Amino acid sequence: MKSAIIGYPRIGTNRELKFQTEAYFRKEKTEEELKQVGKDLRQKHWEKERDARVDYIPSNDFSFYDQVLDTAILLNAIPNRYRALNLSPLDVMFAMARGHQQGDKDVHALPMKKWFNTNYHYLVPELSDPKEIKLVGTKPFDEYKEAKVLGIETKPVLIGPFTFLQLASYQEGLNKNAFVQPLIKAYQQLLHQFDTLGTEWIQIDEPALVYDLTEEDQKLFTQLYEEILRHKQHVNVQLQTYFGDVRDVYQTLQTLPFDAIGLDVIEGVYNIELIKTYGFDQSKVLFLGLVNGKNIWRNNYKRSLDIINQIKPHVGEIVLSSSSSLLHVPYTVKSERHLSAEYVRYFSFAEEKITELHELSQLVDVTDVAADECFINNQQLFENARTEVDQHVRERVARLTSQDFKRSPSLHERKKRQQERLKLPLLPTTTIGSFPQTADVKDNRRDFKAGEKTADAYHCFNKDKVKACIKWQEALGLDVLVHGEYERNDMVEYFGEQLNGFIFTSHAWVQSYGTRCVKPPIVWGDVSRRAPMTVDYATYAQSLTKLPVKGMLTGPITIFNWSFPREDLPVKATVAQIALAIREEVLDLEEAGIGIIQIDEAALREKLPLRQSDWHTNYLDWAIPLFRLTHAKVKPETQIHTHMCYSEFTDIIHDIDAMDADVITFESSRSNLELLQTLKAVDFKMAVGPGVYDIHSPRIPSVPELKTTIEYILSVLPIENIWINPDCGLKTRGEKEVDQSLKHLVNAIQFVRETI
Ligand code: GLN
Ligand code: ZN
Secondary structure, eight states: OEEEOSOOOOSOTTOHHHHHHHHHHTTSSOHHHHHHHHHHHHHHHHHHHHHTTOSBEEESOOOSSOHHHHHHHHTTOOOHHHHTTOOOHHHHHHHHHHOEEETTEEEOOOOEEEOTTSSOEEEOOEEOOGGGOSOOOOHHHHHHHHHHHTTOOEEEEEEOHHHHHHHOEEOTTOOTHHHHHHHHHHHHHHHHHHHHHTOOEEEEEOGGGGSOOOHHHHHHHHHHHHHHHHTOOSSEEEEEOOSSOOTTTHHHHHHSOOSEEEEESSTTTHHHHHHHHHOOOTTSEEEEEEEOSSOOBOOOHHHHHHHHHHHGGGOSEEEEEESSOGGGSOSOGGGOTTSOHHHHTTBOOHHHHHHHHHHHHHHTTOSOGGGOHHHHHHHHHHHSOSSOOOHHHHHHHHTOOGGGGOOOSOHHHHHHHHHHHHOOOSSOBBOOSBOOOOHHHHHHHHHHHTTSSOHHHHHHHHHHHHHHHHHHHHHHTOSBBOOBOTTOSSTTHHHHHHEEEEEOOSSOOEEEETTEEEOOOEEEEEEEEOSOSSHHHHHHHHHTOSSOBEEEEEOHHHHHHTSBOOSSSOHHHHHHHHHHHHHHHHHHHHHTTOOEEEEEOTTTGGGSOSSHHHHIIIIIHHHHHHHHHHHTTSOTTSEEEEEESSOOOGGGHHHHHTTOOSEEEEOOGGGTTTHHHHHHHTTOOSEEEEBSSOTTSOOOOOHHHHHHHHHHHHHHSOGGGBOBBOSSOOTTSOHHHHHHHHHHHHHHHHHHHHHO
16 A cells, blocks of 8 residues: 655754744845755655655645645735735735735735634635636746655645635625636646646645535535546546545545545544445545544554555555644654653654554555564554543542532622722723743743753743833733733643643644744643642732732643643543643632633634534533633632634634633734624623734734724723733734834723723
8 A cells, every 4th residue: 555645744843944934034044045944844854755655745735834825826816915015925925924014014914714623824815806816826836846856756735726715705795706717727727737747646635625515615616626627637636635524525526537535534534434335436546544644642553454444345546644734743753852762652743654654554465464563562552551540630520510610690790899809990901911932031941941040040030020021011001910921931831831641842843823833732641730830920920019910821621722632531531630720720829819810712712623513512512611610619709811812703602601701802803803793793791802903913003003993892892891902912022012012002092091
């Protein structure tokens, strides 16, 4: 059997691409130099894949920022405001990704959204003129040729037109239909050009097929591909899906003239049933995605071979593949020099996964598998339990009753009691928690971790920062302060490090968006809290000011969603353990006199199952109660905040309200405050702080612009329910920008307050 992967990480084993791109943004690197970095990385990745004997090596899986943005540019979907900047193509791309502010030029970035159910973010293409849509770019061809020069035949990866249309946003008065014909033409040309180049295979990704599809969606999909494939000549076309099953179009896929179909049988277990029930066109190759592209555990060869054996009788040729692009896992366990071998042997990152694919492809043909050494070694990992059970935690979870999940009195009653205690002005201003993580903050942490600084010196430094941060916020005139989160490298890692059950890597970075990477902890065993985790900094910050300082916590669902989950315990059980640990922390903060506690659930939306029929049963029915578990026991006058990013939650708005916090702040500036109308329509109960400006971009919002935004919010929602804040934490921004932005925010709110 042959093997394939859908895509490889691109940020570099040591995040080279991130650092070099950031240097380019600071003008310390030229465009030529940056391009060379990209070229070197591509070469390294292709050679690595070739050496691991991957048979189908992808190209065009590289990107300087985002593959959806690349696709938009390839198809000439570049809004005029970016063209008008008169920048080089590379800088136009970065302007679309990050916004551009220089002299009198000032444009926002495109909106950013989560890529399906991952923590990767793509830029939302904006489609405004069907006449403009045509194949103008050359990136897929260039990268194919680049590999060819190295003697490597690759399989260029493209995002398909169906997914592109589903993800795009449309100018008023336009919809998908207007763009179908130009897209068909562009993709026909793509195929044609690959024919000319002599390319053997291309891979067209259509992950949007794993959503619930309407009849109309299905028709659109069929129409697109009947046309695109009509004049297909030499190049073989593989239709690739991932993150779920394709139940709505399975049979259509069989009848369309694709040469191969890629199916994920990890998240799309149901694909196995579909193959068994409906068969599989013998003239097509099945790319069988059974090495998990999203998690970091070793593949269970016995299980994989079972799946292959179940499927084999129904299919002509099978190629073994990753279940999704490996973009979502780190590079290699080889970089983890500090983790003991006892842990490491259970892990498989991108580099190890390509080896697993090769090993599996060999094992398939071995007659006596049970006697194969490679197989035996693999089986040993799964035969015995990996960790010991923490009986105490298990019992605490088992003893929970419905009272543990219900906060009383009502929100309405709490609001009165909280106002009596906090005495906040109308339209209170606040921030989401973190303040800029400047070089000194990072150096301090690095020195401490490297053992070059004592714990005392480390905390002392942070406390000085906290002190300065409190002074800064007082000077700005904010109403509810934060301590700044200087002691946190990351909102999940910080907690994971202090909880039993988590382990940490030193290099296991995964791209989140553009140059931003995260290093998710790994849930290794049962989770419990050892000691208070945030009380010290919170009480210190509160001791410096008369204004309220929010205690800052990350919620259990986010801690879980942004970690690599264990696979030997149900998800719900792990989240319950984390929720109990956070509840202890909440109660300790309250006890220590902290009057406002924010429990961030930045990642709640992102793990919503892709199919609506699974939303409640597989997720919300336990996730929302487990959030309530963290705060249900606090006093009425303690105000609970929560925060969410990328607020695409119109359709789960009742579930969000059922979290029963007192205040929710959320990202909304990149989605044009669309959510407000929904909040109004459902008579949303919690107070809300819709982000009034975008912190993911370096641009500074002006006072008039902020005033307009605030006035718009006031025109939709009741004034006594509104908070004013940026849309997320400020840790990635510079101090100067933050200072100016927040000054503008406070100025704007002063104007507004004067007029009411
Ligand atoms: N409190 C966190 C911060 O301000 C929240 C970050 C987030 O929502 N991603 O950094
Ligand atoms: Zn956020």
